[in-house]
Amino acid sequence: MRIPCPFCGERDSDEFLSIGTVGPARPDEKASLDAFVDYLHFRDNPAAETREHWHHVHGCRQWLVVSRDTRSHTISAAEPARRSAP
Amino acid sequence: MADLVHRGGYAGLGRRVGSGDGVLAVERAGLAAATVIARRGKAEEAAARLGGHLGLPVADAAKRAASPTATVLGTGPGTWLVFGAEDPGFVAGLAAALAGVAAVIDQSDGQAVLHLSGTRLPEVLEKGVRIDLDPARFTPGDVAVTSIAHIGVTLWKIDAAPTFAVALPRSYAGSFQHWLEASAGPAGLTVVSD
Ligand SMILES: [Zn+2]
Numbered sequence: 575m576r577i578p579c580p581f582c583g584e585r586d587s588d589e590f591l592s593i594g595t596v597g598p599a600r601p602d603e604k605a606s607l608d609a610f611v612d613y614l615h616f617r618d619n620p621a622a623e624t625r626e627h628w629h630h631v632h633g634c635r636q637w638l639v640v641s642r643d644t645r646s647h648t649i650s651a652a653e654p655a656r657r658s659a660p
Numbered sequence: 661m662a663d664l665v666h667r668g669g670y671a672g673l674g675r676r677v678g679s680g681d682g683v684l685a686v687e688r689a690g691l692a693a694a695t696v697i698a699r700r701g702k703a704e705e706a707a708a709r710l711g712g713h714l715g716l717p718v719a720d721a722a723k724r725a726a727s728p729t730a731t732v733l734g735t736g737p738g739t740w741l742v743f744g745a746e747d748p749g750f751v752a753g754l755a756a757a758l759a760g761v762a763a764v765i766d767q768s769d770g771q772a773v774l775h776l777s778g779t780r781l782p783e784v785l786e787k788g789v790r791i792d793l794d795p796a797r798f799t800p801g802d803v804a805v806t807s808i809a810h811i812g813v814t815l816w817k818i819d820a821a822p823t824f825a826v827a828l829p830r831s832y833a834g835s836f837q838h839w840l841e842a843s844a845g846p847a848g849l850t851v852v853s854d
Contacts, residue, residue, distance in 0.1 A: 581737055582722060582804065586790050589806065632807045634722075634736035654737065 578652050581634040593627040596639055621645050627655060666690055666746060669772025669830030670853035673837050682780030682847025685840060688743075688825070689854050692750040693767040696740045696758060703738030706762040710740065713757035722803045724816045733803045733816055733827075738762075741814055741827065743773070772830040777823045780847035785824065787843040795820065809839035 575587040595617055601609040623643045630636050637655035642648070668689030698706035703720045710732060711718035716725040718732050718740070725732045731743040744750040746768070755764040776785075785793055788808040792798060803816040813836075814827045828836055841849060 582806075583791070585806070588790075632812055633805050634739070635805075636737055 575647050575649070577628060577630075577638070577640060577649060579630050579633060579636070579638065580652060580654055581636055582630065585630070585633055589630060589632040590638075591629040591631045593629060596625040596627055619644075623650065628652075666768075668854050669833030670774065670837065670851065672853070673834065674851050674853040677841050677845045677849040677851075679848030680850040681778075683776065683778040683784050683840075683844040683849045685837075685849065685851045686775045687851075687853035688773040688775055690746040691768070691771070691773060692744045692746050692748075693771045693827075694742050694751045694754055695735075695765045695767055696742055696754065696762050697765075698738035698762045699760075702761040706738060706758060707740075709758055709761060710742070710754070713754065714742075714744075722805075724801050724803050724818075726818075733814055735803065735805050735814055741767070741771075743771075743827075770830055771827050772833040772836075773825060773827045774836075775818070775823060775825050777821055778847075780844070781822060781824065784840075784844045784847055788839055789815065793817075795822070808836065811836055811839075 576584050577587055577590055578584045598613055601613050621644055623641055626640050626642055628638045628640045630638060638652050639655050640649055641651040643650070666689070668687050670687040671689070696706065696710060707718045707720045711725070714727065714730045714732065716727055716730065716732055718725050719734060720738060722734045729745055733741045735741045742754060751764065751766045751768065758764055782793065789806065791804055791806055798804070798817055800817050800819050803814065805814050807813060811828055811832045816825050818825055837851065
């Protein structure tokens with residue numbers, strides 16, 4: 575799988591660290607334990623296009639938001655995380 | 661207190677492997693080096709001030725701008741690796757020129773630089789570099805931050821001969837040379853250092 579880094583160009587996914595799905599938002603500090611367990615441990619695993627955070631750790635060290643289809647690994651977009659909504 | 665003397669990362673590692681003819685690696689010792697990291701939202705201003713200070717066309721991109729006395733390499737968004745003549749004032753001068761728009765960190769004791777050339781160089785680089793170095797795709801002035809043999813490197817192309825340069829953390833110089841000797845041995849390799 576290759577990721578088109580906006581700064582470096584197309585690079586092997588080995589150069590990146592996958593951090594996981596964009597979001598979910600951290601619960602309010604007064605939220606229940608269940609809400610924190612859900613936030614920390616549980617993720618959806620959709621057969622669909624997903625938005626994920628990837629870190630170009632062996633390249634420009636930039637955080638990216640990568641749009642990837644989990645069925646085909648087709649990547650339709652990779653943009654700097656600093657420019658996207660959370 | 662004893663005076664500290666600069667010692668290049670490849671010091672003592674000069675040698676010939678095989679015919680010695682295919683690849684020439686020459687250490688560029690005694691350079692001043694710094695990373696320049698623009699503060700939030702200041703990448704354009706940092707590029708302009710850095711370029712103005714050194715008299716070079718600096719861009720916020722994976723490109724090299726160079727003069728006989730300085731080399732600026734775009735290594736990430738709003739981030740540059742800068743080399744200059746070994747002069748205690750070089751990094752301080754950068755810091756003064758970029759005050760308020762970028763952080764300037766002295767790397768003079770942290771980087772080891774080799775210039776690589778030779779008729780067999782392209783086929784040797786192919787063994788360790790995973791990006792496309794085809795002459796039509798990676799041209800003089802292009803810069804890539806990537807890894808070779810698990811070592812993080814900054815690689816740039818100086819001319820179409822081709823001549824490349826590679827900078828890496830100096831404590832990895834011996835490990836990098838191990839990869840270079842293993843990869844360039846059949847072609848023949850000469851390493852020149854202090
Ligand atoms: Zn990158």
